[in-house]
Amino acid sequence: MPDDGGSDDPRLPEPEQPPSRAPERGREWLRHNRNLALGLGCVALCGVIAVALYSMVKSDRQRATSALTVVSSAPAPVTPAPVSPPSAPEVPLPLATDGEPLDYETDDGEPRERAPKSAPKHYTTVAQAAVESCTTASVDGLSRQIIAQARCIKPNQFVPLPSRPNLVIASQVFPYLELEAKNRLMKALDGKPKQKMTINSALRTVAQQYLVWRWSATKRCGVPLATPPGESNHEIGTALDIAEAGTWRPVLEAQQFKWLGPSDRVHFDYRGGGAAQNAGTDVMAFQKLWNRNHPDDKIAEDGRYSPAVEQRLKQSPPDGFALGASCTKAAPAKR
Numbered sequence: 001m002p003d004d005g006g007s008d009d010p011r012l013p014e015p016e017q018p019p020s021r022a023p024e025r026g027r028e029w030l031r032h033n034r035n036l037a038l039g040l041g042c043v044a045l046c047g048v049i050a051v052a053l054y055s056m057v058k059s060d061r062q063r064a065t066s067a068l069t070v071v072s073s074a075p076a077p078v079t080p081a082p083v084s085p086p087s088a089p090e091v092p093l094p095l096a097t098d099g100e101p102l103d104y105e106t107d108d109g110e111p112r113e114r115a116p117k118s119a120p121k122h123y124t125t126v127a128q129a130a131v132e133s134c135t136t137a138s139v140d141g142l143s144r145q146i147i148a149q150a151r152c153i154k155p156n157q158f159v160p161l162p163s164r165p166n167l168v169i170a171s172q173v174f175p176y177l178e179l180e181a182k183n184r185l186m187k188a189l190d191g192k193p194k195q196k197m198t199i200n201s202a203l204r205t206v207a208q209q210y211l212v213w214r215w216s217a218t219k220r221c222g223v224p225l226a227t228p229p230g231e232s233n234h235e236i237g238t239a240l241d242i243a244e245a246g247t248w249r250p251v252l253e254a255q256q257f258k259w260l261g262p263s264d265r266v267h268f269d270y271r272g273g274g275a276a277q278n279a280g281t282d283v284m285a286f287q288k289l290w291n292r293n294h295p296d297d298k299i300a301e302d303g304r305y306s307p308a309v310e311q312r313l314k315q316s317p318p319d320g321f322a323l324g325a326s327c328t329k330a331a332p333a334k335r
């Protein structure tokens with residue numbers, strides 16, 4: 001690094017000048033070019049500072065990257081973040097519920113059977129899964145695509161539930177709620193840190209709701225009564241089924257969750273702000289996925305569960321479409 005004496009400046013005296021006069025000429029040049037010399041000095045100093053700052057930022061970024069693997073809450077990217085499988089929630093595995101069996105819904109709920117421990121059987125269509133399976137896990141792949149696409153459409157519709165020491169989420173559950181419902185649920189949990197809550201159902205996609213609705217219609221899989229697809233509050237991220245409904249009821253009601261009553265004693269609906277206007281996002285997400293994969297058989301993307309939607313849903317692959325969720329407007333061409 002040259003000092004600011006100007007010894008590298010191209011306007012220095014030529015080599016044939018007598019050496020004895022060079023220092024004097026240098027001082028004279030310095031007097032006439034003080035500003036230039038000061039500028040060179042500043043440039044050198046700034047260079048040193050810039051190098052120091054760069055190394056500090058770089059090490060901070062490395063620390064942040066490693067921290068992200070522990071706390072992951074990045075803002076919505078252009079391409080959808082993969083939806084975590086229901087078998088790997090951010091919360092501890094479910095515990096036994098005080099000797100009682102897990103109490104699933106009575107009117108619009110999951111079947112009482114648990115998802116099989118072995119690898120789930122794969123079906124060709126959703127219609128086949130409805131006839132042959134008894135677990136909503138049979139449409140997991142398609143459901144994850146629907147959730148990811150819905151989060152592109154309305155990022156606050158399905159917000160992941162953060163972990164809490166007193167919160168247990170059953171393994172088959174998609175742990176998402178509408179933003180305000182999620183915030184109120186966290187207030188309820190944090191207000192009773194010693195009280196355990198077991199969630200047996202939260203978000204349910206239109207594909208899952210189709211299954212439980214068919215099971216109720218055909219009296220299969222232990223579902224006596226189910227809400228038709230497109231109409232369940234579980235599809236819009238405002239419904240919760242809680243094993244310990246009795247003990248949590250006053251706490252949840254204070255946070256504007258309404259208990260449905262004895263007909264479905266595990267079910268609560270969030271009735272506060274931000275709930276109703278989001279109906280149909282999961283259906284619209286399915287419509288977009290269908291159209292992306294069937295450019296020659298496009299259907300309306302209006303969020304309404306119509307016979308046309310049901311016909312396509314029945315034909316859809318339970319493991320998901322070839323082209324998954326996309327947050328970009330333009331649909332990619334198929335092949």
Ligand SMILES: [Zn+2]
Nearest residue numbers: 105240241267
């Ligand atoms: Zn329910």
